[in-house]
Amino acid sequence: MMFNSNHVDIDILSTRAYNLRWATLPKGVIPLTAADPDFPVAPPIQKALKEYIDGGYLSYGPAEGLPQFKDAVARDYKIKNKVAYDSNCILPVDSAAFGIYLCCKALLKPGDEVIIFDPVDFLFKYSAEKVSAKTIAYQTPQKNDAFDFNELSSLINSKTKMICLCNPLNPTGKVFTREELLTLAEVVAKHKDIIVLSDEIWSDIIFNPNTFNAFANIGHVFDQTITVTGYSKSYGLAGLRIGSVLCPNEMIYNQVFESSLHQSTVHGTNVLGQIAATAALNDAQHWLSSFVAHLHKMRDLAVQKLNEMPGVSCKHPEGCYVLFPDITQTAYTATELHENLLEKARVAVVPGLPKWFGSAAEGNIRLSFATSEELLTEALDRIHNFLESHK
Known part of the structure:
Protein backbone atom coordinates (compact mmCIF):
# COMPACT_ATOMS: atom_id res chain seq x y z
CA MET A 1 0.00 0.00 0.00
CA MET A 2 1.54 3.30 -1.12
CA PHE A 3 -0.52 5.64 1.09
CA ASN A 4 0.20 4.49 4.66
CA SER A 5 2.28 6.20 7.34
CA ASN A 6 5.47 4.59 6.03
CA HIS A 7 5.10 6.77 2.95
CA VAL A 8 4.76 10.03 4.91
CA ASP A 9 8.21 11.44 5.70
CA ILE A 10 7.58 14.04 8.37
CA ASP A 11 11.27 14.94 8.57
CA ILE A 12 11.29 16.00 4.91
CA LEU A 13 7.84 17.60 5.10
CA SER A 14 9.03 19.66 8.08
CA THR A 15 11.62 21.32 5.83
CA ARG A 16 9.59 21.60 2.61
CA ALA A 17 5.82 21.73 3.28
CA TYR A 18 4.96 25.40 3.89
CA ASN A 19 1.64 27.28 3.54
CA LEU A 20 0.32 26.54 7.06
CA ARG A 21 1.69 22.99 6.98
CA TRP A 22 4.51 20.98 8.54
CA ALA A 23 7.34 23.46 7.92
CA THR A 24 5.48 26.40 9.47
CA LEU A 25 4.10 24.73 12.61
CA PRO A 26 5.71 23.67 15.91
CA LYS A 27 7.00 20.12 16.07
CA GLY A 28 4.28 17.68 17.13
CA VAL A 29 1.39 19.61 15.54
CA ILE A 30 -0.52 17.67 12.87
CA PRO A 31 -1.63 19.99 10.04
CA LEU A 32 -5.01 19.38 8.42
CA THR A 33 -4.76 22.78 6.78
CA ALA A 34 -3.66 23.53 3.21
CA ALA A 35 -5.04 21.15 0.59
CA ASP A 36 -1.74 19.50 -0.27
CA PRO A 37 -0.96 15.77 0.00
CA ASP A 38 1.38 14.37 2.64
CA PHE A 39 2.62 11.75 0.16
CA PRO A 40 5.56 11.84 -2.28
CA VAL A 41 4.74 12.44 -5.93
CA ALA A 42 4.15 9.45 -8.20
CA PRO A 43 7.25 7.52 -9.36
CA PRO A 44 6.73 8.40 -13.07
CA ILE A 45 6.89 12.09 -12.14
CA GLN A 46 10.08 11.61 -10.15
CA LYS A 47 11.58 9.64 -13.05
CA ALA A 48 10.70 12.30 -15.63
CA LEU A 49 12.20 15.11 -13.54
CA LYS A 50 15.38 13.15 -12.87
CA GLU A 51 15.86 12.30 -16.54
CA TYR A 52 15.34 15.92 -17.57
CA ILE A 53 17.78 17.26 -14.96
CA ASP A 54 20.32 14.57 -15.80
CA GLY A 55 20.37 16.03 -19.31
CA GLY A 56 22.29 18.90 -17.78
CA TYR A 57 20.45 21.86 -19.33
CA ALA A 284 0.59 8.51 -13.45
CA GLN A 285 -3.09 7.66 -13.94
CA HIS A 286 -2.84 4.31 -12.13
CA TRP A 287 -1.21 6.10 -9.19
CA LEU A 288 -3.99 8.70 -9.27
CA SER A 289 -6.70 6.03 -9.16
CA SER A 290 -5.06 4.47 -6.10
CA PHE A 291 -4.76 7.89 -4.47
CA VAL A 292 -8.47 8.64 -4.99
CA ALA A 293 -9.39 5.21 -3.58
CA HIS A 294 -7.34 6.00 -0.48
CA LEU A 295 -8.97 9.42 -0.18
CA HIS A 296 -12.44 7.85 -0.41
CA LYS A 297 -11.59 5.66 2.56
CA MET A 298 -10.16 8.63 4.49
CA ARG A 299 -13.27 10.70 3.74
CA ASP A 300 -15.57 8.06 5.20
CA LEU A 301 -13.35 7.59 8.25
CA ALA A 302 -13.14 11.32 8.93
CA VAL A 303 -16.86 12.02 8.47
CA GLN A 304 -17.75 9.21 10.86
CA LYS A 305 -15.32 10.46 13.49
CA LEU A 306 -16.39 14.09 13.14
CA ASN A 307 -20.06 13.22 13.56
CA GLU A 308 -19.21 11.41 16.80
CA MET A 309 -17.76 14.62 18.27
CA PRO A 310 -19.94 16.78 20.55
CA GLY A 311 -21.38 19.78 18.72
CA VAL A 312 -19.97 18.83 15.31
CA SER A 313 -21.94 17.95 12.17
CA CYS A 314 -20.28 16.96 8.90
CA LYS A 315 -21.68 15.98 5.50
CA HIS A 316 -19.90 13.65 3.09
CA PRO A 317 -18.11 15.76 0.46
CA GLU A 318 -18.79 14.50 -3.06
CA GLY A 319 -15.36 15.61 -4.25
CA CYS A 320 -12.18 17.35 -3.03
CA TYR A 321 -10.15 16.08 -0.08
CA VAL A 322 -11.35 18.69 2.37
CA LEU A 323 -14.14 18.57 4.94
CA PHE A 324 -16.22 21.54 6.08
CA PRO A 325 -17.92 20.54 9.34
CA ASP A 326 -20.45 22.76 11.08
CA ILE A 327 -19.20 23.58 14.60
CA THR A 328 -21.95 26.01 15.66
CA GLN A 329 -23.17 23.64 18.39
CA THR A 330 -19.79 23.61 20.12
CA ALA A 331 -18.81 26.27 22.63
CA TYR A 332 -16.50 27.94 20.13
CA THR A 333 -16.41 30.19 17.12
CA ALA A 334 -14.32 28.95 14.21
CA THR A 335 -11.43 31.21 15.21
CA GLU A 336 -11.60 30.14 18.85
CA LEU A 337 -11.70 26.47 17.94
CA HIS A 338 -8.80 26.88 15.52
CA GLU A 339 -6.71 28.59 18.21
CA ASN A 340 -7.59 26.09 20.94
CA LEU A 341 -6.97 23.05 18.76
CA LEU A 342 -3.58 24.40 17.76
CA GLU A 343 -2.51 25.19 21.31
CA LYS A 344 -4.14 22.39 23.31
CA ALA A 345 -4.81 19.53 20.89
CA ARG A 346 -1.78 20.12 18.66
CA VAL A 347 -3.85 19.98 15.49
CA ALA A 348 -3.99 22.76 12.89
CA VAL A 349 -7.21 23.43 10.96
CA VAL A 350 -8.46 26.31 8.81
CA PRO A 351 -11.18 28.49 10.39
CA GLY A 352 -14.17 29.25 8.18
CA LEU A 353 -13.56 32.97 7.97
CA PRO A 354 -14.95 35.35 5.34
CA LYS A 355 -11.43 36.24 4.20
CA TRP A 356 -10.81 32.61 3.19
CA PHE A 357 -14.19 31.37 1.98
CA GLY A 358 -16.79 34.17 2.08
CA SER A 359 -19.38 35.23 4.66
CA ALA A 360 -21.35 31.96 4.43
CA ALA A 361 -18.35 30.04 5.79
CA GLU A 362 -18.83 31.29 9.34
CA GLY A 363 -19.56 28.52 11.81
CA ASN A 364 -17.40 25.99 9.99
CA ILE A 365 -13.82 24.82 9.95
CA ARG A 366 -11.99 23.19 7.04
CA LEU A 367 -9.85 20.09 7.35
CA SER A 368 -7.75 18.32 4.72
CA PHE A 369 -7.67 14.51 4.78
CA ALA A 370 -4.91 13.90 2.19
CA THR A 371 -2.73 12.02 4.64
CA SER A 372 -2.27 8.53 6.03
CA GLU A 373 -4.95 6.73 8.03
CA GLU A 374 -2.66 6.71 11.05
CA LEU A 375 -2.04 10.47 11.03
CA LEU A 376 -5.66 11.31 10.25
CA THR A 377 -6.94 9.07 13.04
CA GLU A 378 -4.50 10.58 15.52
CA ALA A 379 -5.46 14.14 14.56
CA LEU A 380 -9.21 13.47 14.77
CA ASP A 381 -8.85 11.65 18.08
CA ARG A 382 -7.02 14.69 19.47
CA ILE A 383 -9.86 16.97 18.32
CA HIS A 384 -12.47 14.62 19.81
CA ASN A 385 -10.67 14.44 23.14
CA PHE A 386 -10.41 18.22 23.30
CA LEU A 387 -14.11 18.75 22.58
CA GLU A 388 -15.14 16.08 25.09
CA SER A 389 -13.14 17.76 27.83
CA HIS A 390 -14.31 21.29 26.94
CA LYS A 391 -18.06 20.92 26.51
Whole structure:
Protein backbone atom coordinates (compact mmCIF):
# COMPACT_ATOMS: atom_id res chain seq x y z
CA MET A 1 0.00 0.00 0.00
CA MET A 2 1.54 3.30 -1.12
CA PHE A 3 -0.52 5.64 1.09
CA ASN A 4 0.20 4.49 4.66
CA SER A 5 2.28 6.20 7.34
CA ASN A 6 5.47 4.59 6.03
CA HIS A 7 5.10 6.77 2.95
CA VAL A 8 4.76 10.03 4.91
CA ASP A 9 8.21 11.44 5.70
CA ILE A 10 7.58 14.04 8.37
CA ASP A 11 11.27 14.94 8.57
CA ILE A 12 11.29 16.00 4.91
CA LEU A 13 7.84 17.60 5.10
CA SER A 14 9.03 19.66 8.08
CA THR A 15 11.62 21.32 5.83
CA ARG A 16 9.59 21.60 2.61
CA ALA A 17 5.82 21.73 3.28
CA TYR A 18 4.96 25.40 3.89
CA ASN A 19 1.64 27.28 3.54
CA LEU A 20 0.32 26.54 7.06
CA ARG A 21 1.69 22.99 6.98
CA TRP A 22 4.51 20.98 8.54
CA ALA A 23 7.34 23.46 7.92
CA THR A 24 5.48 26.40 9.47
CA LEU A 25 4.10 24.73 12.61
CA PRO A 26 5.71 23.67 15.91
CA LYS A 27 7.00 20.12 16.07
CA GLY A 28 4.28 17.68 17.13
CA VAL A 29 1.39 19.61 15.54
CA ILE A 30 -0.52 17.67 12.87
CA PRO A 31 -1.63 19.99 10.04
CA LEU A 32 -5.01 19.38 8.42
CA THR A 33 -4.76 22.78 6.78
CA ALA A 34 -3.66 23.53 3.21
CA ALA A 35 -5.04 21.15 0.59
CA ASP A 36 -1.74 19.50 -0.27
CA PRO A 37 -0.96 15.77 0.00
CA ASP A 38 1.38 14.37 2.64
CA PHE A 39 2.62 11.75 0.16
CA PRO A 40 5.56 11.84 -2.28
CA VAL A 41 4.74 12.44 -5.93
CA ALA A 42 4.15 9.45 -8.20
CA PRO A 43 7.25 7.52 -9.36
CA PRO A 44 6.73 8.40 -13.07
CA ILE A 45 6.89 12.09 -12.14
CA GLN A 46 10.08 11.61 -10.15
CA LYS A 47 11.58 9.64 -13.05
CA ALA A 48 10.70 12.30 -15.63
CA LEU A 49 12.20 15.11 -13.54
CA LYS A 50 15.38 13.15 -12.87
CA GLU A 51 15.86 12.30 -16.54
CA TYR A 52 15.34 15.92 -17.57
CA ILE A 53 17.78 17.26 -14.96
CA ASP A 54 20.32 14.57 -15.80
CA GLY A 55 20.37 16.03 -19.31
CA GLY A 56 22.29 18.90 -17.78
CA TYR A 57 20.45 21.86 -19.33
CA LEU A 58 17.77 24.05 -17.75
CA SER A 59 17.26 26.45 -20.63
CA TYR A 60 14.41 28.82 -21.45
CA GLY A 61 11.23 27.14 -22.59
CA PRO A 62 8.87 28.52 -25.25
CA ALA A 63 6.79 31.51 -24.16
CA GLU A 64 3.54 29.71 -25.02
CA GLY A 65 4.56 26.52 -23.22
CA LEU A 66 6.05 23.15 -24.09
CA PRO A 67 4.10 21.51 -26.94
CA GLN A 68 4.16 18.12 -25.21
CA PHE A 69 2.56 19.63 -22.10
CA LYS A 70 -0.18 21.41 -24.06
CA ASP A 71 -0.86 18.21 -26.01
CA ALA A 72 -1.06 16.19 -22.78
CA VAL A 73 -3.56 18.63 -21.26
CA ALA A 74 -5.74 18.56 -24.38
CA ARG A 75 -5.61 14.76 -24.54
CA ASP A 76 -6.42 14.40 -20.83
CA TYR A 77 -9.48 16.67 -21.10
CA LYS A 78 -10.73 14.86 -24.18
CA ILE A 79 -10.36 11.40 -22.59
CA LYS A 80 -11.78 12.28 -19.18
CA ASN A 81 -14.27 15.01 -19.99
CA LYS A 82 -15.13 14.60 -23.70
CA VAL A 83 -14.05 18.19 -24.38
CA ALA A 84 -11.98 18.79 -27.52
CA TYR A 85 -9.61 21.68 -26.82
CA ASP A 86 -7.15 22.92 -29.42
CA SER A 87 -3.74 22.57 -27.75
CA ASN A 88 -2.78 25.88 -29.36
CA CYS A 89 -5.44 27.52 -27.17
CA ILE A 90 -4.02 26.09 -23.92
CA LEU A 91 -1.66 28.32 -21.94
CA PRO A 92 0.59 26.90 -19.21
CA VAL A 93 0.62 29.15 -16.14
CA ASP A 94 2.48 29.04 -12.86
CA SER A 95 -0.50 27.66 -10.88
CA ALA A 96 -4.25 27.56 -11.26
CA ALA A 97 -4.37 30.45 -8.78
CA PHE A 98 -2.41 32.66 -11.15
CA GLY A 99 -4.53 31.41 -14.03
CA ILE A 100 -7.64 32.73 -12.29
CA TYR A 101 -6.02 36.11 -11.73
CA LEU A 102 -4.73 36.20 -15.30
CA CYS A 103 -8.21 35.62 -16.76
CA CYS A 104 -9.62 38.41 -14.61
CA LYS A 105 -6.80 40.72 -15.69
CA ALA A 106 -7.34 39.90 -19.36
CA LEU A 107 -11.13 40.08 -19.52
CA LEU A 108 -12.40 42.47 -16.84
CA LYS A 109 -12.43 46.24 -16.65
CA PRO A 110 -12.87 48.43 -13.56
CA GLY A 111 -16.52 48.47 -12.54
CA ASP A 112 -17.41 45.17 -14.21
CA GLU A 113 -19.37 42.80 -11.99
CA VAL A 114 -18.40 39.22 -11.23
CA ILE A 115 -20.74 36.69 -9.61
CA ILE A 116 -18.95 34.49 -7.10
CA PHE A 117 -20.41 31.62 -5.12
CA ASP A 118 -20.41 31.87 -1.32
CA PRO A 119 -18.80 29.94 0.28
CA VAL A 120 -15.88 29.35 -2.05
CA ASP A 121 -12.10 29.68 -1.94
CA PHE A 122 -11.01 33.33 -1.71
CA LEU A 123 -9.01 33.41 -4.97
CA PHE A 124 -11.94 34.40 -7.20
CA LYS A 125 -12.81 37.42 -5.08
CA TYR A 126 -9.16 38.37 -4.60
CA SER A 127 -8.41 38.19 -8.32
CA ALA A 128 -11.49 40.12 -9.46
CA GLU A 129 -10.97 42.88 -6.92
CA LYS A 130 -7.28 43.16 -7.83
CA VAL A 131 -8.38 44.38 -11.27
CA SER A 132 -11.02 46.72 -9.74
CA ALA A 133 -14.04 44.61 -10.64
CA LYS A 134 -16.97 44.37 -8.23
CA THR A 135 -17.82 40.97 -6.77
CA ILE A 136 -21.42 39.88 -6.19
CA ALA A 137 -21.99 36.98 -3.79
CA TYR A 138 -24.37 34.18 -4.71
CA GLN A 139 -25.35 32.42 -1.48
CA THR A 140 -25.25 28.68 -2.07
CA PRO A 141 -26.84 25.81 -0.14
CA GLN A 142 -24.61 24.50 2.64
CA LYS A 143 -25.76 20.89 2.65
CA ASN A 144 -25.02 19.76 -0.91
CA ASP A 145 -28.65 20.45 -1.82
CA ALA A 146 -29.56 21.36 -5.39
CA PHE A 147 -28.59 24.89 -6.38
CA ASP A 148 -31.20 27.39 -7.51
CA PHE A 149 -29.64 28.99 -10.57
CA ASN A 150 -32.80 30.98 -11.21
CA GLU A 151 -31.86 32.94 -8.12
CA LEU A 152 -28.40 33.45 -9.58
CA SER A 153 -29.93 34.81 -12.79
CA SER A 154 -31.60 37.56 -10.77
CA LEU A 155 -28.12 38.89 -9.90
CA ILE A 156 -27.21 39.44 -13.56
CA ASN A 157 -27.36 42.94 -15.02
CA SER A 158 -25.67 44.89 -17.81
CA LYS A 159 -22.45 45.17 -15.77
CA THR A 160 -22.13 41.42 -15.22
CA LYS A 161 -19.19 40.10 -17.25
CA MET A 162 -18.15 36.92 -15.48
CA ILE A 163 -19.52 34.06 -13.38
CA CYS A 164 -16.94 32.13 -11.38
CA LEU A 165 -17.60 28.41 -10.97
CA CYS A 166 -15.54 26.10 -8.76
CA ASN A 167 -16.39 22.47 -9.49
CA PRO A 168 -15.96 20.47 -7.31
CA LEU A 169 -16.59 23.27 -4.85
CA ASN A 170 -13.90 24.10 -2.31
CA PRO A 171 -14.59 24.10 0.67
CA THR A 172 -17.86 22.11 0.75
CA GLY A 173 -16.92 19.33 -1.67
CA LYS A 174 -20.10 19.84 -3.69
CA VAL A 175 -19.95 18.23 -7.17
CA PHE A 176 -22.42 19.86 -9.53
CA THR A 177 -24.80 17.52 -11.31
CA ARG A 178 -25.18 17.68 -15.07
CA GLU A 179 -28.75 18.94 -14.58
CA GLU A 180 -27.56 21.81 -12.38
CA LEU A 181 -24.89 22.76 -14.89
CA LEU A 182 -27.39 22.62 -17.75
CA THR A 183 -29.58 25.09 -15.88
CA LEU A 184 -26.59 27.38 -15.37
CA ALA A 185 -25.67 27.03 -19.05
CA GLU A 186 -29.18 28.07 -20.04
CA VAL A 187 -28.80 31.19 -17.92
CA VAL A 188 -25.41 31.99 -19.42
CA ALA A 189 -26.55 31.38 -23.01
CA LYS A 190 -29.00 34.27 -22.66
CA HIS A 191 -26.11 36.67 -21.99
CA LYS A 192 -23.51 36.37 -24.74
CA ASP A 193 -21.16 38.89 -23.14
CA ILE A 194 -20.74 36.82 -19.95
CA ILE A 195 -17.78 34.47 -19.51
CA VAL A 196 -17.87 31.51 -17.13
CA LEU A 197 -14.50 31.06 -15.45
CA SER A 198 -14.58 27.40 -14.41
CA ASP A 199 -11.99 26.35 -11.83
CA GLU A 200 -11.73 22.57 -12.25
CA ILE A 201 -8.54 21.88 -10.31
CA TRP A 202 -10.37 19.31 -8.16
CA SER A 203 -11.98 17.46 -11.07
CA ASP A 204 -9.95 14.27 -10.57
CA ILE A 205 -10.93 13.98 -6.90
CA ILE A 206 -14.47 12.62 -7.22
CA PHE A 207 -16.04 10.01 -4.94
CA ASN A 208 -18.44 7.37 -6.24
CA PRO A 209 -21.27 7.45 -7.15
CA ASN A 210 -20.75 11.10 -8.12
CA THR A 211 -19.49 12.06 -11.58
CA PHE A 212 -17.70 15.16 -12.78
CA ASN A 213 -19.00 17.19 -15.72
CA ALA A 214 -16.76 19.81 -17.30
CA PHE A 215 -18.73 23.01 -17.84
CA ALA A 216 -17.29 23.43 -21.34
CA ASN A 217 -19.11 20.22 -22.28
CA ILE A 218 -22.51 21.46 -21.06
CA GLY A 219 -25.16 22.96 -23.30
CA HIS A 220 -23.99 25.40 -25.95
CA VAL A 221 -21.68 27.68 -23.99
CA PHE A 222 -18.25 26.32 -24.96
CA ASP A 223 -17.29 29.68 -26.48
CA GLN A 224 -18.29 31.43 -23.24
CA THR A 225 -16.25 29.13 -20.99
CA ILE A 226 -12.65 29.39 -19.86
CA THR A 227 -11.40 26.42 -17.86
CA VAL A 228 -8.60 26.79 -15.33
CA THR A 229 -6.96 23.74 -13.83
CA GLY A 230 -3.79 22.67 -12.06
CA TYR A 231 -1.82 19.66 -10.96
CA SER A 232 -1.18 20.27 -7.26
CA LYS A 233 -4.32 18.64 -5.85
CA SER A 234 -4.20 15.47 -7.96
CA TYR A 235 -0.44 14.98 -8.17
CA GLY A 236 1.17 16.98 -5.34
CA LEU A 237 2.99 19.47 -7.61
CA ALA A 238 2.26 22.65 -5.63
CA GLY A 239 5.93 23.53 -5.28
CA LEU A 240 6.43 23.43 -9.04
CA ARG A 241 3.69 26.04 -9.59
CA ILE A 242 2.04 24.56 -12.66
CA GLY A 243 -1.46 25.01 -14.02
CA SER A 244 -3.15 25.71 -17.32
CA VAL A 245 -5.78 27.97 -18.86
CA LEU A 246 -7.92 26.24 -21.49
CA CYS A 247 -9.44 28.80 -23.83
CA PRO A 248 -12.35 28.16 -26.21
CA ASN A 249 -10.94 30.08 -29.15
CA GLU A 250 -7.92 31.94 -30.48
CA MET A 251 -9.34 35.37 -29.68
CA ILE A 252 -9.69 34.71 -25.96
CA TYR A 253 -6.39 32.82 -25.90
CA ASN A 254 -4.60 35.83 -27.38
CA GLN A 255 -6.12 38.13 -24.75
CA VAL A 256 -4.99 35.84 -21.93
CA PHE A 257 -1.54 35.29 -23.45
CA GLU A 258 -0.97 39.03 -23.92
CA SER A 259 -1.92 39.68 -20.29
CA SER A 260 0.44 36.94 -19.09
CA LEU A 261 3.61 38.86 -20.09
CA HIS A 262 5.10 35.50 -21.10
CA GLN A 263 6.14 36.93 -24.47
CA SER A 264 8.38 39.52 -22.77
CA THR A 265 10.04 37.04 -20.34
CA VAL A 266 8.91 39.29 -17.47
CA HIS A 267 6.77 36.34 -16.50
CA GLY A 268 6.65 32.70 -17.50
CA THR A 269 5.89 29.11 -16.56
CA ASN A 270 8.81 27.02 -15.39
CA VAL A 271 9.86 24.14 -17.59
CA LEU A 272 10.26 21.62 -14.77
CA GLY A 273 6.64 22.10 -13.78
CA GLN A 274 5.56 21.34 -17.34
CA ILE A 275 7.80 18.25 -17.49
CA ALA A 276 6.34 16.97 -14.21
CA ALA A 277 2.73 17.65 -15.20
CA THR A 278 3.22 16.01 -18.59
CA ALA A 279 4.50 12.86 -16.88
CA ALA A 280 1.57 13.01 -14.45
CA LEU A 281 -1.03 13.21 -17.21
CA ASN A 282 0.63 10.61 -19.43
CA ASP A 283 2.03 8.07 -16.97
CA ALA A 284 0.59 8.51 -13.45
CA GLN A 285 -3.09 7.66 -13.94
CA HIS A 286 -2.84 4.31 -12.13
CA TRP A 287 -1.21 6.10 -9.19
CA LEU A 288 -3.99 8.70 -9.27
CA SER A 289 -6.70 6.03 -9.16
CA SER A 290 -5.06 4.47 -6.10
CA PHE A 291 -4.76 7.89 -4.47
CA VAL A 292 -8.47 8.64 -4.99
CA ALA A 293 -9.39 5.21 -3.58
CA HIS A 294 -7.34 6.00 -0.48
CA LEU A 295 -8.97 9.42 -0.18
CA HIS A 296 -12.44 7.85 -0.41
CA LYS A 297 -11.59 5.66 2.56
CA MET A 298 -10.16 8.63 4.49
CA ARG A 299 -13.27 10.70 3.74
CA ASP A 300 -15.57 8.06 5.20
CA LEU A 301 -13.35 7.59 8.25
CA ALA A 302 -13.14 11.32 8.93
CA VAL A 303 -16.86 12.02 8.47
CA GLN A 304 -17.75 9.21 10.86
CA LYS A 305 -15.32 10.46 13.49
CA LEU A 306 -16.39 14.09 13.14
CA ASN A 307 -20.06 13.22 13.56
CA GLU A 308 -19.21 11.41 16.80
CA MET A 309 -17.76 14.62 18.27
CA PRO A 310 -19.94 16.78 20.55
CA GLY A 311 -21.38 19.78 18.72
CA VAL A 312 -19.97 18.83 15.31
CA SER A 313 -21.94 17.95 12.17
CA CYS A 314 -20.28 16.96 8.90
CA LYS A 315 -21.68 15.98 5.50
CA HIS A 316 -19.90 13.65 3.09
CA PRO A 317 -18.11 15.76 0.46
CA GLU A 318 -18.79 14.50 -3.06
CA GLY A 319 -15.36 15.61 -4.25
CA CYS A 320 -12.18 17.35 -3.03
CA TYR A 321 -10.15 16.08 -0.08
CA VAL A 322 -11.35 18.69 2.37
CA LEU A 323 -14.14 18.57 4.94
CA PHE A 324 -16.22 21.54 6.08
CA PRO A 325 -17.92 20.54 9.34
CA ASP A 326 -20.45 22.76 11.08
CA ILE A 327 -19.20 23.58 14.60
CA THR A 328 -21.95 26.01 15.66
CA GLN A 329 -23.17 23.64 18.39
CA THR A 330 -19.79 23.61 20.12
CA ALA A 331 -18.81 26.27 22.63
CA TYR A 332 -16.50 27.94 20.13
CA THR A 333 -16.41 30.19 17.12
CA ALA A 334 -14.32 28.95 14.21
CA THR A 335 -11.43 31.21 15.21
CA GLU A 336 -11.60 30.14 18.85
CA LEU A 337 -11.70 26.47 17.94
CA HIS A 338 -8.80 26.88 15.52
CA GLU A 339 -6.71 28.59 18.21
CA ASN A 340 -7.59 26.09 20.94
CA LEU A 341 -6.97 23.05 18.76
CA LEU A 342 -3.58 24.40 17.76
CA GLU A 343 -2.51 25.19 21.31
CA LYS A 344 -4.14 22.39 23.31
CA ALA A 345 -4.81 19.53 20.89
CA ARG A 346 -1.78 20.12 18.66
CA VAL A 347 -3.85 19.98 15.49
CA ALA A 348 -3.99 22.76 12.89
CA VAL A 349 -7.21 23.43 10.96
CA VAL A 350 -8.46 26.31 8.81
CA PRO A 351 -11.18 28.49 10.39
CA GLY A 352 -14.17 29.25 8.18
CA LEU A 353 -13.56 32.97 7.97
CA PRO A 354 -14.95 35.35 5.34
CA LYS A 355 -11.43 36.24 4.20
CA TRP A 356 -10.81 32.61 3.19
CA PHE A 357 -14.19 31.37 1.98
CA GLY A 358 -16.79 34.17 2.08
CA SER A 359 -19.38 35.23 4.66
CA ALA A 360 -21.35 31.96 4.43
CA ALA A 361 -18.35 30.04 5.79
CA GLU A 362 -18.83 31.29 9.34
CA GLY A 363 -19.56 28.52 11.81
CA ASN A 364 -17.40 25.99 9.99
CA ILE A 365 -13.82 24.82 9.95
CA ARG A 366 -11.99 23.19 7.04
CA LEU A 367 -9.85 20.09 7.35
CA SER A 368 -7.75 18.32 4.72
CA PHE A 369 -7.67 14.51 4.78
CA ALA A 370 -4.91 13.90 2.19
CA THR A 371 -2.73 12.02 4.64
CA SER A 372 -2.27 8.53 6.03
CA GLU A 373 -4.95 6.73 8.03
CA GLU A 374 -2.66 6.71 11.05
CA LEU A 375 -2.04 10.47 11.03
CA LEU A 376 -5.66 11.31 10.25
CA THR A 377 -6.94 9.07 13.04
CA GLU A 378 -4.50 10.58 15.52
CA ALA A 379 -5.46 14.14 14.56
CA LEU A 380 -9.21 13.47 14.77
CA ASP A 381 -8.85 11.65 18.08
CA ARG A 382 -7.02 14.69 19.47
CA ILE A 383 -9.86 16.97 18.32
CA HIS A 384 -12.47 14.62 19.81
CA ASN A 385 -10.67 14.44 23.14
CA PHE A 386 -10.41 18.22 23.30
CA LEU A 387 -14.11 18.75 22.58
CA GLU A 388 -15.14 16.08 25.09
CA SER A 389 -13.14 17.76 27.83
CA HIS A 390 -14.31 21.29 26.94
CA LYS A 391 -18.06 20.92 26.51
